[in-house]
Amino acid sequence: MSEMKEMRNENDGVISYELQEFKLFEPLFKWARKKSLWIVAFCTGCGGIEMPPLATARYDFERFGIMPNPAPRMGDLFLITGYVTPKTLKRIIITYEMMQDPKYILAHGSCPINGGVYWDSYNVVKQLDKYIPIDVAIAGCMPRAEAVMDGIMEIMRKIEDGTADGWKRYRENYEYYRKNQDELFGEGWREKDARRWLAWI
Amino acid sequence: MTNIEVPKELREEAKQHDMYLHPIDKDTYELFFGPQHMATENFSIILKMDGNRIERAIVNPGFLHRGFEKLAEQRPYFTNIALILRICVPESDVPENIYSMAVDEIVGWEVPERAQWIRTVVLEMARMSAWMFWIMGFGNEIGLYTAGQWAAAYRERFMRLFEELTGGRVYHIYTVPGGVRRDIPGDKWLRQLRDTVEYLKGKMKDFDEILFDNYIMFERTEGVGVMDRKFALKHAVTGPNLRATGVPYDVRKDDPYLYYPELEFEVPVLKEGDSLARVLVRRYEMEQDLYILEQLLDMGPPSGPYMVKDARLKALPRFKPPKGDAYAHVESTKGDFGVYVVSDGTHKPYRAHFRGPSQSHGVTVLEELLKGARLADVPVILKTLDNCPPDIDR
């Protein structure tokens, strides 16, 4: 069971690492971060339907250097496209922790803010900000593609003036987020969830 | 039949979550496919792989479960329209329509001709935009991004028309029990629709050249995910997937609703049952849908009201249908989409049970078809079955 413990420690220490400070080129990198936001390809809810129009001829967000990418390690921007169920939220947290700092979250639609139409649903997370830090939220159901673009522009602006600090908040208040996550899912949810499948494969 | 017999003790143990099971079987490995993956939407398959072949696939849905059926029991009949259309995102008009049709049947409303015509147009437009969406998905999954990009751009034309008609891009909240919410904006809209249909008819040739006649597309899909007629019927496969196995079952023909009895169209049928057949059936259906839209436009909207005249509609939140139940279904691009509504005479439905086509396509059928497939076939099979995870999860 030794590796089990190791893993747990690793997950606990997911934020206890050193950050690199680039002194000379920091402004350049800041500019680059703003101009090149790669979206983690994770269609978490119904908002995913507005991703194709955004990526195609009508709106074409690649103009601004935005590009979906399946690999979370390379991602910068996590688009929470719509409502989040606890089952999805687990995956969101895992993927979010896998992304590398600096990383940003754009919550898309009313549901991540307060549950939206699913405010009384037993399986929809009501306030996403309790579990992971959100940088920009767009209200509406479903927010139009223009609204999403606007949200992304807002993120860019926030990156520029340094207020897109969700990842910093996550590091600083990790206990708070961790506590909320554990309250929702129960302690040791990663192992529990993983082991559900052991008997089946 | 999927027969995953796990010893009971093992399952018990797994449930207890505190066992240590080392991978005994080193011949295979586990691949978690989705949800954070480009091929699946929010949907997960756990693959037990041998090299690049799949030995067993276990579907893990439920990432999109919002408890619609529970929520529908807590909301009045008309409010539910704004809720249940979120079941099927690419074709949000389908749940609206079936729900309205079921309620119509319970109440015993005869929906006005004009409303029926509009509903049919809306459904066909939804189908067409869903086809475009499907081309995009399929193109992306086999690596032909160009076709996908074009298709998604053409879909925007329908989005614009929808917006003008209903006020919403994706969720329209347009079809309500008793008719539709608003009338057609005007003749200009009809002209635009006709232009769009004409435009798309021309563009189908482009899609033929780049996608449907593509040698590599044939290579990728031929002989992949084959199911025969018997299998398809036993697994309640519907829609284009069923028609690709040689069964000419189309709800629009066999259980006609709305304006469809008056329309002429063919039900394309192929009998190979593989992914290629499914792709080609869809290709022919696109043509038929454009043809249907054309016919509808030729007929023109019948005159008359777009909503039934009923005193009960004055106070919508307190609208109470009589006791009873009804099952309504329509042909969506993914298959037979049905709903079973039970009314106990109060202002909220007692039960509304949806039957998405992916409930059968996305679980048992998928698990069966993936057995022995290559990993590269997974997106192809997923997309040719046109699996829509929210159908399963609801």
Add this chain to the structure above:
Amino acid sequence: MINELMIILFAPLIAGVVAWALDIKGIREAIGIIGAAIPLAYLVKLYPTIIENPIDYSITVSGFTLQFQLNTMSWYFAAVASLVGLAMAFGMAVTSRESYDWLFALMSFTGVLGVFLSQDFVGFFLLWELMTFASFMMVLRRNRHESLKYFVLSVIGAYAMLIAIGMLYAKTGALDFASIRQVLYMDAAMGTITTRETAIIFGLFLTAFGVKAGAVPLHVWAPGAYSETDQSYTAFFSGALSKAGAYGFLLLYILMGYKLYAAFGTFHNHLTFAYIIAWIGAITVVVASFLAVLQEDIRKLFAYSSVGQVGYILLAFGLGSTLGFAGGLFHVLSHAIFKGLFWLVTAAIILQTGKTQFKDMGGLAEKMPFTFAMGLIAVLSLAGIPPMAGFASKWLIYEAAISAHMPLVAGAIFLGSALAFAYVVRFLYAVWFGQRPSDLEDVKEAPLPLLIAMALLAIPNLVFGVAPGLVTQYINKILGGEVVGGDYYKLVTPTGTYNALLVTIALVIGLAIAGLVYIYGAKTRKIPVTNTYQSGNPVTEEFNLSIRRNFYKPLAEALEFWLKYSWDRFYERVAGMAEDFADSLRQAFYNGNVQSYSWYLAIVLLILALWGVL
């Protein structure tokens, strides 16, 4: 006085016998290592001498005169064999548990050296058989079935050689190489030996040497025999013994080249007989490499790889140009050092884990870092990454093959080298990376003697890689001419150049630039395999996340049609048929009835009588 050649030749044998006889742990290893080191030491000592002129020695045993000579070529082969032999001895010091192994390993060492040093067919054949016998005994100990396969094919090879030698003796009346060569050279003009007889002799020798070299379709013994013995010994088995076969092919050229040319003529401007050898080599390369890619056992993989690499040597020799010989000779060295290294790494892995299947291994890089580094050098060398010895030799073969205008043969090399890439990466992935099975948690680094052995072979890989001129200049001496020009670091052929030092420098520059970028980036922290992309799902170590089996299944599927055919199965079927035939013979004739025996006798006599009459 005892000649140096005799010391070189018999030191290993004597050491082996002594080690076997003493059988004291510790001492037998020391004796063995010393015995294996003596030939190398003497060869190094004799190097200045033989450059000038060869050393001869002959003894007469019961009427036969055994001649030995240490000339530039035999020195080269002997030195390669001794280097691998020494590494083997170091390796065996830890992998071998019994004195039995020492006896036969060192006996085969003597046999190999004898084959390289012999200058007449009596000694050649005797020592060849000694080598075969000793290696057979090494395999017999571990696996009866595989050793039998090896034995049967070796016997076929031995008989073929014996008959060929007999025919040559009948035609030329000589057994020593010099006179045979002389006679055949004369005969090429006169043509007393008919083309058919030449063809038979050629075919027989081809069979004899092909068996030892493991050329397709006579390779079937190799995978089994290479894997079913002490892995340190396999370093020698595959590194040096198979070179005896290659040496045999070279001998064919020396002894019969002109005669064969005269007998068969040319085919599209190539020597016909060489063309055959080249194609045997090419087919061996492709077939064995494909099979190596599809293996699931670490030993089998390298066994097939050995077969394939020896195919390169045959192919190079078959090109018939001096450049081809140079490439082949260089590859003899580089194959010996990188494949020897591979087998030692394998020995270390098997010794430390007790596993041979890829599916049981994984994640060992952290546990055995030095072995891993050595394995990486071997991988880079085998895959032909400049600047490694493997690349220099392969480069020469490429140049030779293309400038010899054998395009399809050259195409086979291209395919073979890509396949080599594929199977070494499979080895890297399955053994060193990925998830570590929990039963390998307490694996330790290999013991020191094995590490010394590995280092002994790894250093030449680097040295001859950066300075391939060291080898080619010596090869120039063997071939008696400026075949490959340039200096220590630079190889120049009539059509191409390869400056190994400059390539190294360029690589270092590149690595330095990349390293600077790397260092500028953020500081890394180490994460476990469970914290990787799993489509967002949580996993634990209990899941099997490495492709342990059927890694190259798509290739197997693409080759489905070809994989239906197997030489192994064919031979087994032939063997089965022979057995059935023998059975039916036994039942039909040897039925134990005396009367029927007398009938047979009568019939035989009758036939003989008729033959005499007619």
Add this chain to the structure above:
Amino acid sequence: MIDWKLVLEVIGILIYATFMGFIFMGIERKAMARIQRRVGPPIYQPIIDTLKLLGKKESVSHGFIYDFGPVFAMGASIAALLFIPIANFQLFSSNADLIVVAYLLEIPMLGIMLGAMSSGNPYSALGVQRGLLTMVAMQLPYGLALIALIQHWGTFKLSEIVALQQTQGWSILVPALFVAMIVFDIVFQAMLGLEPFDIVSAPAEISMGPMVEYGGKHAALLFTQHAIQLFAETAFFAVLFLGGASNLLELLIKQIAVLFIAIFVASIYPRFTIDQAAKFFWKWPTILGIIAVLLTV
């Protein structure tokens, strides 16, 4: 002692190649976007992407080889570049010939594979499997095309091949070499990792394959490596078949022409599966390659 002119040339070409490589990547994305009827990103977008990846404040690793892989890949790409005659800059090209360059161009693959494998992720492993099998599959036609070229020009040296082409006309004007060029162009798709042979990364199947575990500076290294590799490969193509170039502008035009062919092919074909790709490579390109080779014997 030190040839300062050469040193300056090397530094200059490296900077130029890296920059142009990024621009080529930008052109690739831009042209694809135009074919898809989009505006597309700015042409210097890959530079921004790489800078951003380099500017990540944290970085993860799976051990030494994981770090070494990308470094090795980029180092090998740089090394390969130095041996290709870039227009009128010969650099080291007289010191190594076609075979060496062809090999050096393959090493980056090994570097990426090494790093990807060491992460232990099954998706990476599948990517490695596919990458190596693609290489196995394409190597035969690739080798045949090169052999045809060498046989026709009778030399292995790139600089001599260029010189011969400048006097006797481009390679593609020779019928046999035109066939070889077609073969090489098919293989080229696989070398660049474009459709129909983008089997290695296949986002919809194995989520970028070997690249899936890379992020931050590792990915930045790999992007830079890809840029250099792209430049080197297109230059290699131009040198082999399009007569080389006498100045950088001419080379640039030829490189972009080569690139555009690749882009056009990539945007109208879907992706093969790996076994289909192997079968495909061993069928038509190999037959064409053999024809080319036999025509030039």
Add this chain to the structure above:
Amino acid sequence: MDMNEKKVEEKVENAQPVEETRPELPDTKEGRLVREIVEKAPYAEGSVRRERRVEFRVPAERIHEFLELASEKFEMLMQISTVDWLKEKEFELVYQLWSVSEGIHAFVRTRIPRDDAKLPTVMDIWPVAETYEREAHEFFGIIFEGNPRLGPFILEPREYEKHPLRKDFNTIGYVKVIYGEDFDRYDESKTNYVI
């Protein structure tokens, strides 16, 4: 999943007597079909609702037998809908069948007690029933004997144990417990929820 182990106790008194009086069946294709089936299965009660809609009522213990019979005419099982009649303390299961050859939809209704909700699986007739049964099991806690995969399917284990679609599952209360109270939506008077 452990509910699988519970023994089935067939209660004789639960079996409803076969109805004597049958409604007249119209002479349409629907009517003929219903008559044909009811003749073969006299324990079932069939009626025609409207064009292309027929209905059968079958006692729970003979449901498998009946569906096996019906599957000859009705090739597809479209859905198994469960309705929780809390007042009657019963679950109503509606097997939605579709006949491709005839173009007729059939409701096959059966009722089982809420506190001992067990039915035989119909996986052997329609393999797709596995999914439907898993779903019905998950949301209502009905046990289908013979289905090996009953267990958390769409839901997570925590919600699965609650069987949320049962009428006695208090959604709002549960949501407040799980996600906190600060999301409530009252109207101005703080008395009614605003939906």
